Amino acid sequence: MLLIKNVFFNGKRRDILIEDNKIVKIGEVKREEEMEVIDGSKKIAIPGLINTHTHIPMTLFRGVADDLPLMEWLNNYIWPMEAKLNEEIVYYGTLLGCIEMIKTGTTTFNDMYFYLEGIAKAVEESGLRAFLAYGMIDLFDEERREKELKNAEKYIEYLNKLGCERIKPALGPHAPYTCSKELLAEVNKLAKKYSVPIHIHMNETLEEIKRVKELTGMKPFEYLNSFKFFDGVKVIAAHCVHLSDEEIKIIKEKRVNVSHNPISNLKLASGVAPIPKLLKEGINITLGTDGCGSNNNLNLFEEIKVCAILHKGVNLDPTLIKADEAFNFATINGAKALDINAGKLEEGALADIVLINKDNPTLQPLENISSHLVYSFNGFVDDVIIDGNVVMRDGKILTIDEEKVYEEAEKAYYRLKE
Ligand SMILES: O=c1[nH]cnc2c1ncn2[C@@H]1O[C@H](CO)[C@@H](O)[C@H]1O
Ligand SMILES: [Zn+2]
Secondary structure, three states, rough: OOOEEEEEOEEEEEEEEEEEEEEEEEEEEOOOOOEEEOOOOOOOEEEEEEEEEEEEHHHHOOOOOOOOOOOHHHHHHHHHHOOOOOHHHHHOOOHHHHHHHHHOHHHHHEEOOOOOHHHHHHHHHOOOEEEEEEEOOOOOOOOHHHHHHHHHHHHHHHHHHOOOOEEEEEEEEEEOOOOOOHHHHHHHHHHHOOOOEEEEEEEOOOOHHHHHHHHHHHOHHHHHHHHHOOHHHHHEEOOOOOOHHHHHHHHHHHOEEEOOOOHHHHOOOOOOOHHHHHOOOOOOOEEEOOOOOOOOOOOHHHHHHHHHHHHHHHHHOOOOOOOHHHHHOHHHHHHHHEEEEEOOOOOOOEEEEEEEEOHHHHOOOOOOOHHHHHHHOOOOOOEEEEEEEEEEEEEEEEEHHHHHHHHHHHHHHHHHHH
16 A cells, blocks of 8 residues: 655645555555555645547657648658567657656556557556557558558557556547548458547648548548548547637537647647537537657646636636636546546545645645646646656656666667658
């Protein structure tokens, strides 16, 4: 059993008792011999953050192609470099991302990428919780479609067989502009067959929406809905920047979860998602960083802040997206989208807990902590517990050899650049 003693949580000092991978008691707990104890008296407890849209090995693409629009960025820079990836390169890129997420308080992420053996190995070692999808792209070619579907199914079975409770499979059709209708229709069937969520890019740029409209005569959400893509499955749609009212209706009716990625959308100049409008419809909003080629980091605290201030600014309304609301997007709403009992500190919930040292200039004066965490905190946390395991203690990651990862990740980067 693990006891966090005397920690600040929701304005009070409490004890949190963890047994196996769950929080079993919050309140006053008597310390007993067999308990491992963390002194929380200088610390604030929050639920671990949940990042609902990542391409984690893209840490290796950080800074290689900045200041470009999406299509140019993908076609001319990212995809040619991605052709040189292999399992080992992806493994080190993932470990680099795991280090960053742990240090900035993320305990769960929802990823779409390639070489999932490498990603899963790194995630398993790191102690993080993740949903992993193989990113399918068929570019409307039948032969590629069959290959991609086979790969996706192979990876679902591979991840299920791994037997790591923290790693779950998902399906990742890249987007309606890179995947054929036949592929997308098959993905819906596979999601039902394996009971896994679908992770897809939707309505990121005006250009891609125009392309889908030319190809199908419909807006992307209408098009997918026309062949029942959203029926009977759980979908996490990344971006959702440009949406018609008709499409918002589909998102609401089909209970599609939105992964809002404000920083990536700003950096690629894709636009600003209509989050206040979606909230009015009761749509579940979660937060994602996207990959480090377009963000360029995985610090979800930055996403929370940008989300909270961006919609105020563009709508000329400072009352929009309150601090608690933005924080909930990155915790409880993410958990809801992924269907895990996390994102909250509650008896019975998964023990995914982050502790932050209160002796930090960005948290002073030590009142209104929920405001500081959104508008001021720099994001570097002290202790991270995931699935009941202590993964970082007083800033030191216990699961990963950090120095080795920096060395190997640098080598991997130069192999990509060759
Ligand atoms: O913002 C984005 N929009 C579209 N594609 C992206 C974005 N970020 C990364 N990828 C690409 O998605 C694939 C993962 O399956 C990769 O090719 C990655 O580069
Ligand atoms: Zn993406």
